[in-house]
Amino acid sequence: MNAVGGIGGAGLWGPAAGRASAGPATLRQVEPLRGLTLGAGPEGSAAAPAGPSFSETLSQVLGEVNGLQARADTLVARLAAGEIENVHDVLIAQQEAGLALRLIQEVRDKLVAAYQELMRMQV
């Protein structure tokens, strides 16, 4: 029984798991990590560390990235509708959304790599 629970096989991530893809697809791929608990042993309920759990942190971060994307989309729509006074506001929102997404993509890639490394270990 592995200590890492809840994740299926490679099908979840797929080959070439979208470095180029952005947005909802990427976030969906990260979703299953919510169930990830690095607990000790089968019960997985050994002394829980203080502070937010990994999945809680992940949820919060996903929410933030989502929020930044939504904000950027809103500003672009308002730009098209002629409601934006400063174009640089739209650019800034787009940059922030893109960088946050890029960050979480990197985190995802590292997590996948760590998972695959784990799977390769002979127990």
Added chain:
Amino acid sequence: MRVDYLDRLEVSASALAAYRQRMNAIAENLANAQTTRTPEGGPYRRQEVVFEAGAVPAAGDAGGGRGAVESALSGPRSVRARVVADTTTPFTEIYDPGHPDADGNGIVRYPNVNPVTEMVNLVLAARAYEANVAALQAEKRMQELSLGIGRA
């Protein structure tokens, strides 16, 4: 006129139109500086173009939803131009009994146009026109610089 980044060009654009009107009036004054008889009777009367502030833009969200800039003053206004006749400057009166437009006393009334004054006004108007062109171009370049924020 709304507050979005394109409509803000309206202010400068309206100023260009206003100064263009002023320059047209000056040209008309110069062309008619010697016109002693007009269809309405009497000599040509000098034209002036006065400026006034136009409508205040409709209330709108300024600055990308963040209300980027505070202002207790009213929003930007366009410039409106109005052509008025110069009724204060008197006509020039020349004694010339042989002139076809001389009145009973041999006085010919010439337009109240001073070509030197008109030329000075023309230079001033042209300069102001160019200044507004520069303002428009500065605004345009600023937008382009904003777009560069996202460039890789």
Added chain:
Amino acid sequence: MIRQILFGSRSLALLKGGLDAGAARIRVTAENIAHAETPGYTPREVRFEELLGRARAAGEVPLARSHGAHLTAGSASGEIPRPRIVARAGRDGAEGADIEREMVALQKNEIQFRALSQMLADRYRQLREVIRPS
């Protein structure tokens, strides 16, 4: 949390504030030029740098930290005051907006805006590179 880590620095917030002020300045200058001969028009200007100085002098609100080891991301951007458009003190009326002075201001503001926007672009480029080296 991501927002704070990536974009919470004070210098970034200052850049954004500077851009807001710069954009407002160019617009206000254009308006002053357009109304240089409009009777009764009071030229406007944008206050920002002095508002910054005043905020700093008044003391900054310390950032609350839930754990001593957490990063201090510097002051939150909410403390950067918004630029403010005010009427220029002194002469008003048609002579109040000196076209020459406005023209110089126009050039100065454009240079400033160019500098700030390029610095911001560089900042984002660096972040991009740090997150994922190309």
